[in-house]
Amino acid sequence: MGVDEKQSLRMLGANKRKGKEMKSIEMNRRAFLGLGATAAVAAGMGLAGCAPSGTSNSAEVADAAEKTVELPVGAPSGTPETATWCAIPKVITDIAEEKSFDVIVVGAGLAGLAAAATAAENGASVAVLETLNTYQTRGQDIGTVNSSFQIENGLEASEQDINDMCLALQRYAGNRTDQRLYRVWGERSGSDFDWWYKTMLEPKGYGIEIPRWPMEVEYDPVDGEWFPQFCNQLEFTVPEGVESGMNGGFPGAIGELEAYAKEHGAEFFYEHRGRQLVRGADNASGRVTGVIAETSDGSYIKFTGAKGVILATGDYGHNVDMMQAWCPSQLELSQKTNVYPSTSNVGDGHLMGMWVGGMMQAIPHAYMAHGTPGNLGSDPFLLVDINGRRFTNEDIPGQSFSNLAEEQPQLVFWQIADAKYPEQMKWSSPTHGAQMSFSGDIDAWNAAMETGDRETIEAMLTEQGVRMAHAWTVEELAEGIHVDAAVLQETLDRYNGFAHDGYDADFGKQAKRLWPVENPPYFYSSSGQWAFMLTMGGLKGTDKAEVIDQWGNPIPGLWMAGNVQGMRFAIDYPTIVCGLSHSLCLTFGRVAGEQAAAADASGTEYESIYKTWKEANPDEDQAAGSGGGAPAGGGAPA
Numbered sequence: 001m002g003v004d005e006k007q008s009l010r011m012l013g014a015n016k017r018k019g020k021e022m023k024s025i026e027m028n029r030r031a032f033l034g035l036g037a038t039a040a041v042a043a044g045m046g047l048a049g050c051a052p053s054g055t056s057n058s059a060e061v062a063d064a065a066e067k068t069v070e071l072p073v074g075a076p077s078g079t080p081e082t083a084t085w086c087a088i089p090k091v092i093t094d095i096a097e098e099k100s101f102d103v104i105v106v107g108a109g110l111a112g113l114a115a116a117a118t119a120a121e122n123g124a125s126v127a128v129l130e131t132l133n134t135y136q137t138r139g140q141d142i143g144t145v146n147s148s149f150q151i152e153n154g155l156e157a158s159e160q161d162i163n164d165m166c167l168a169l170q171r172y173a174g175n176r177t178d179q180r181l182y183r184v185w186g187e188r189s190g191s192d193f194d195w196w197y198k199t200m201l202e203p204k205g206y207g208i209e210i211p212r213w214p215m216e217v218e219y220d221p222v223d224g225e226w227f228p229q230f231c232n233q234l235e236f237t238v239p240e241g242v243e244s245g246m247n248g249g250f251p252g253a254i255g256e257l258e259a260y261a262k263e264h265g266a267e268f269f270y271e272h273r274g275r276q277l278v279r280g281a282d283n284a285s286g287r288v289t290g291v292i293a294e295t296s297d298g299s300y301i302k303f304t305g306a307k308g309v310i311l312a313t314g315d316y317g318h319n320v321d322m323m324q325a326w327c328p329s330q331l332e333l334s335q336k337t338n339v340y341p342s343t344s345n346v347g348d349g350h351l352m353g354m355w356v357g358g359m360m361q362a363i364p365h366a367y368m369a370h371g372t373p374g375n376l377g378s379d380p381f382l383l384v385d386i387n388g389r390r391f392t393n394e395d396i397p398g399q400s401f402s403n404l405a406e407e408q409p410q411l412v413f414w415q416i417a418d419a420k421y422p423e424q425m426k427w428s429s430p431t432h433g434a435q436m437s438f439s440g441d442i443d444a445w446n447a448a449m450e451t452g453d454r455e456t457i458e459a460m461l462t463e464q465g466v467r468m469a470h471a472w473t474v475e476e477l478a479e480g481i482h483v484d485a486a487v488l489q490e491t492l493d494r495y496n497g498f499a500h501d502g503y504d505a506d507f508g509k510q511a512k513r514l515w516p517v518e519n520p521p522y523f524y525s526s527s528g529q530w531a532f533m534l535t536m537g538g539l540k541g542t543d544k545a546e547v548i549d550q551w552g553n554p555i556p557g558l559w560m561a562g563n564v565q566g567m568r569f570a571i572d573y574p575t576i577v578c579g580l581s582h583s584l585c586l587t588f589g590r591v592a593g594e595q596a597a598a599a600d601a602s603g604t605e606y607e608s609i610y611k612t613w614k615e616a617n618p619d620e621d622q623a624a625g626s627g628g629g630a631p632a633g634g635g636a637p638a
Contacts, residue, residue, distance in 0.1 A: 073550050074359040074539075076326060085321045088355045091283060092276055092292045096299040101127040101267075103596045104291050104305035105312060106274040106349060109136040111562030111585035111592075112312030113257040114196075118593025119310075120264035127303050128266055129293050131273040131344035136314070137254040138340060138533075140247040141211075141579030142586065143232035146190035148198070149208045155231055162186035168228050169574050176362070176570035180543040185580075185587050192587045193234070200256040205239030206249055211578075212430035226510075227397055229431050233578035269303075271296040274348055277309060277558070278302070279356040280604070287604045288356060288557035307599040308557030310592045311547070312585075315534040315563040316347030317367075326363045327535050329406070333369060337531035345534065349564035353539045357555055358547040361566035365537025368573040368581070370433065371402040371530020374415025375467045376523075378433030379425050380513045381417040382495060386410055388483030390491055393507035398433030399575040402530040412527050414481045417468075419449045419519040427512060432575035440464040449519065457521065468523040477522045492517055536573055536581070538566030545592040553606035557599065559592035561585060 069087035071079055079086060101124075105116045108130035120126045130136070144150065145157050145165070157165070166182040197208065211233055236249030245251050262268065272293040280286025290304040316322040317338060323331040354360055372378050373394070380395035386409050392401075405413065417424070422438035422445055430436060438445075440460060448456040454472070461470070471477040474492065478485035498504045499516035539560055541547045546554035562585045574580060614620075 072354040074354040074357065076360045076363045078363055079325050083321065083325060086325075086351065086354070089276065092300055094300055095292070095302045098302045098304065099127065100304045100306070101125045102305060102307045103127075103310065104129065104303045105310045106291055107312035107314060107562065108258070108268065108270070109312060109314055109562055109585070110254060110257070110582060111589040112310070113254065113261060114586050114589025115310045115312055115561055115593040115596070116266045117257055117261040117264065118590045119597040120261050120266040122594060122597035124307060124597040126261070126266040127305075128261070128268045129272040129274050129291065129303065130268070130270050131348075133270045135254060135258050136344070137247070137251045139579070139582060140235055140250040141233050142193065142235075142582040143577040143579035144189040144193040144234060144583050145186050145232060147193040147234065148190070149234065150190065153210065157186075165230050165577065168230070168576060169580075172572070172574040172576060173366070173570040178543075178567035181568055181584070181588075184543050184591065185584055189583045189587045192590050193583070195590070196253070196257065196586065200260050201236065201253055204256060206253060207237035208234050209237055211235060212434065212436055225429060226393065226395060226508075227400065227429065227431060228576050229397075229429055230577050231430070232580075232583075269293070272301065273344075274313065274352060275300070277352045277356045278304070279555070283356055285605065286556070287601070288555060305557070306601045308559065308596050310596055311349035311353055311539075311558070311560040311564045312562045312589065313349030313564050314345040315536070316350055317345050317532065317534045318343050319346040322347045322350070323535070326537055327365045327367050329364065330367045330369060330532055330535070333406075333532040339531045339533055349560065350538060353547050353558070353560065353564070356558070357549045358558070359540040359550055361537055361540050361570075363537070364571070365535055366569035366571055366573055367535050368399070368533040369402045369530055370398050370533060371405060372398045372433045373401050373405070373413065375525040376415055376417060376421065376425070377435040378431055379428040379435055380509065381415050381421065381515065382517050384414050384416065384481070384483070384488070384491055386412040386483075388478065388481065388488040388491055390495060390506065393504070393509045395429060395509050395513050397429075397431035397575045398530070399573050403572060405527070405530060415525050416477070416517055417515070417523045418517045419521055420515065421523060424515045429513075432578050466523070468525045470521040470523045472520045474522070477524060481524055481526070534563060536563060536569035538564045538568070540566050544595050545588045546595070551608040551611045553608050556603045556605065559596055561588040561592045
């Protein structure tokens with residue numbers, strides 16, 4: 001538990017009535033954060049799960065498992081009918097207090113803070129609700145297009161460049177995303193970044209740097225790479241005299257967003273968890289006009305938003321039920337190696353949106369689970385499996401490799417390089433997780449290699465902190481990675497032959513990164529570490545950040561940004577644009593804030609010609625004459 005959560009727990013204890021036992025306080029806290037009894041046990045074991053309910057014994061669990069419910073119309077196809085956690089709940093009526101604003105923002109991460117700051121800047125009165133006791137920040141990269149800094153450094157993107165990036169992202173997602181969202185990002189992410197940096201950060205002494213640039217190798221992100229890597233990535237440096245955290249200057253930069261929102265009148269309500277949206281008289285039609293929030297002491301406050309609500313509640317990586325239903329491949333990893341310990345990411349916004357008619361994007365949802373093949377990062381050195389055989393084109397970014405890593409027997413694989421690796425690293429793709437540099441004296445290194453001075457080599461490895469084991473013969477290498485020496489030699493002979501021929505007949509790896517393994521010592525490391533971060537699936541919407549209903553119409557008064565916003569990612573997180581998630585959070589937080597501040601509070605419904613037709617013709621599958629499917633007779637065209 002982090003310092004913030006410990007402070008929250010102490011505050012919670014102070015607010016409880018005398019006579020309550022600490023165990024009761026702890027369990028109430030877990031309920032507030034979305035943790036049921038099962039998850040409480042899991043948390044005690046070091047797991048980061050969220051139980052489906054507050055069930056406390058096996059009989060109750062069995063009863064819950066057998067109970068079928070009526071799912072929200074927006075639940076993805078495949079959601080089990082026993083998903084009681086997904087069922088529309090009873091309306092909360094036990095309201096202790098009411099507060100009124102123009103706009104309510106639920107969530108205080110990058111997306112929510114950008115939305116709040118923008119709406120407040122545009123004259124709206126704004127309330128920001130956050131489950132935890134401070135704003136949330138993660139990561140350190142932000143991937144923009146045509147920020148002032150990029151243009152000043154010769155990285156201006158043309159119209160064609162923007163189209164190329166959008167198309168590459170769409171292909172990466174198997175065409176399961178909404179390209180219109182990418183287009184909005186391509187057109188305005190640079191100016192949104194400038195708004196943040198020029199207005200709030202530069203005056204405070206923050207700087208900007210571009211990792212892995214300028215590149216040392218000729219690089220064509222469109223036609224020359226299997227995984228194109230676009231140079232969009234920016235990072236913040238901290239003001240002079242300020243100590244940077246593990247994520248560089250990003251946490252401080254997020255804090256400046258909160259401060260800016262407050263300067264423009266936004267009010268923050270920490271330890272207030274959004275539980276239900278308020279929509280019309282029946283919670284299913286009309287305008288969304290507020291949020292019912294639960295405080296840490298269990299009471300409910302109704303926040304009315306005359307113009308509407310912006311959902312920015314993050315992902316659902318700590319909700320076991322949602323992971324099982326919509327991102328099952330990552331369920332185990334999300335519990336064992338979730339690098340973000342915040343238990344507030346339990347899908348509150350996803351569920352609240354569906355409960356008032358919003359549509360969730362189809363499953364399986366994308367996720368973020370970064371990792372590297374070994375201690376040399378994502379640089380494309382030889383990889384072999386548990387039996388010493390090659391199994392992939394090694395020239396892939398860490399996120400994509402993590403997907404393949406999970407499929408390896410025993411989750412074991414080995415990264416192997418020879419004595420030439422310090423010179424080869426700079427020819428790596430500038431991809432997510434690549435190191436592309438060597439900290440030692442390469443000339444001294446090569447001289448020691450040429451003379452075979454093992455003592456000097458060993459000393460240099462120690463001095464430079466090289467974290468890879470090494471062997472001086474193939475036999476020693478085979479012993480070190482626990483494989484048959486004859487099999488490994490066969491693998492090396494074939495791979496080295498490809499390297500010298502300049503053509504990889506097995507996996508198509510580019511010749512410029514076909515580095516032979518033939519100069520001892522041989523360096524190796526076992527299965528690189530990878531860990532779950534978050535899910536990337538969310539509610540469907542428009543390019544104006546509006547949540548849509550089953551007829552494709554915007555739900556009046558409801559917007560979204562961040563990881564609750566769907567159709568941005570599918571299948572996998574595209575590290576071909578490092579920091580894309582953060583940039584989309586900023587841009588669509590701004591879009592949502594602008595839209596909400598300018599909204600006409602009198603609008604309650606959108607017309608739908610198709611809905612009208614469908615209601616009049618309930619037995620018809622589609623409009624007359626629309627065609628589709630296979631030709632009459634079922635055969636393909638000749």
